[in-house]
Amino acid sequence: MNGNDFIFSDRILKSNRSFIREILKVTSHPEIISFAGGQPDPTLFPLEELKFSTEAAFQKHGSQLLQYGVSEGYIPLREKIFERYYKNIKYPNFSPENILITTGSQQALDLIGKIFINPSDSILIERPGYLGAIQAFSLYEPFVIGIPLEDDGLDIVALKNILSKTNPKFLYSNPTFQNPTGKTLSIEKRNMLAEVLRSNHCILIEDNPYGEIRFESEKIPSVQSLYPERTISIGTFSKTLSPGFRVGWVCAPKEILDKLLIAKQASDLHSNIPSQFILNEYLNHYDLDLQIDRIRNSYRLKKECMEESLKQYLTEFADWVSPKGGMFFWLTLKNEVNSMRLFEAAIANNVAFVPGNPFYTVEPETNTMRINFSHSSIEAIERGIRRIGESIRKVSTVSA
């Protein structure tokens, strides 16, 4: 038997296995300090609180916790999400009915691709952009146009220029503490973005997994709040409570939500019931803001520690923009050092990161790289950055 003649769809034949996934395999060795993943610090998970919430959910729901549920998601949880994140948005008839629970925010990306993208449709995405979005959308075979990022977020002039020439299905953006660059769209630019999108009738997908993980006190208004009529907002509990629960959500105008719901039913009927009930009990019994404060304080410290080490070991080799929240630094290597080559040297020196390539859909800037600060200990951060410095020195010497 030779299996080589299975005939797959065009969309999957164009897709590669996740590059980060392959990297994570290499980096699983215990000797390696890995800045490659994007995992939260597990010591900050509210384990005892979620355990208590689990017991409360079993107590309250009994066998309904094990039964099929509705595709939209558990109503009290949708109400709490709406109350916390969307109730101040000025849009007619906005209500918890505008929330759809998804199996992590990754599923939201897949469903959005499914309901909007015909093969060869143009879509816009930040350049560099979030890898998970690139993967989800790519399976629907769009023509992806990258919009450059400046230090204060999307290049609005470039966007305007593109929109004058093309009519994309949507702009996908992660404007707050972006993955991978950590950059944040300024308030001024948020207003400009809303205006440009409005005058072009362009849908915005505003993905906001890190918005709560900010290191400064002032909150930044969402772009959705400035442009509610055509924004699809994506959120998640993965960075605040638990990624293993796979509970994310979409908030969108009703006409869009209705289509997402059809796609949701066809994709997995509904999301995991116990996790929805447990999160709802958590929000009944505990203060999410206190939990988020713990995360912010810890990640701020780690970020500062990483930046100290970067200054100490990498100033001569790399540039970066200091992130005001989130989980990542984005480095641009000087002298055109290739981050894929650096990766090999770094692995040999027991430290890992993600080379910038997979965050670009075309023409990658090969001297870029992403390093995560949420998952490692303070001590590992210092040691790991030192090792990266050593590896750059090595690679540069070889090149010279």
Added chain:
Amino acid sequence: MNGNDFIFSDRILKSNRSFIREILKVTSHPEIISFAGGQPDPTLFPLEELKFSTEAAFQKHGSQLLQYGVSEGYIPLREKIFERYYKNIKYPNFSPENILITTGSQQALDLIGKIFINPSDSILIERPGYLGAIQAFSLYEPFVIGIPLEDDGLDIVALKNILSKTNPKFLYSNPTFQNPTGKTLSIEKRNMLAEVLRSNHCILIEDNPYGEIRFESEKIPSVQSLYPERTISIGTFSKTLSPGFRVGWVCAPKEILDKLLIAKQASDLHSNIPSQFILNEYLNHYDLDLQIDRIRNSYRLKKECMEESLKQYLTEFADWVSPKGGMFFWLTLKNEVNSMRLFEAAIANNVAFVPGNPFYTVEPETNTMRINFSHSSIEAIERGIRRIGESIRKVSTVSA
């Protein structure tokens, strides 16, 4: 603001909201006895055992229960699934590596559609066929060809004939206690099916949610065991332990599994972690076969009770094949009574079922209907079938 100018994808514009879903809304009124859904009897869920397993999972895994996991699924759970369902299949190098955990078996259907179907590709599906599969596949815009069902399952001659004229991507079949008809492919025909598929290099999707819920003692060999080289087997814990957990799986040749894995990553990264850990603990501590025996005994009794009532109230109005397992009777109404019209009369008489229409992709047999016996009490089954009899009488009188 007028939202009517959102531009959706062709695939979603061709899709309708789930018909069953709309029906379930009508039937949620407490007065109504509903045979419309496909839910397990919640009183049979092993609630205390799963609660204990949850505590054991928290105890064993701690914060790892809340963290991101691998896309393939939790290895010990994959091993147990392989051991229970697939270890006797004769196929080179078959191992737990051939198992992918999915977010319910519904997601398996979506992923299969994603990796195989280009728009206009032909696929084969039983006629009538499982609605969830029709919905999942339809979003990839195939040309669906229905293969008629006989009392002992797929019409193999019709299949052979179709395969001589067309080259479909796959045949989707639910050969054991089929949804919606309850029919089972005979052993003789399983051998014939394997042979026909093999000589045509046709992939088989063997969906088997009900295989464990059999009312007779002898086990029927899977079609996969006769044709492992091109079968994708789909399974689920939804009918045996908990649908709310959304844990299903695919077992397939490695080349196919690799593609499914890429699609899985793009769809939701990985399935819910706590539910995978809890099911694994359940299987460590309890005997699944005892749990299944409880379900079989209860559903067998309900099925017998429903058949008694059918004989008493519907003999003159309908034909059916007695199911040997699963959850459904499929009725063919005599005298061309239209089941959609009957549905309206039945709702007025406080009883619900699913008219046959949505189980057909084209030219529905309008005198068919599905009734579920797993979810209602014995007492409700007797009363509900009596009401259906009254409703048929009413509709027939009006027509006459």
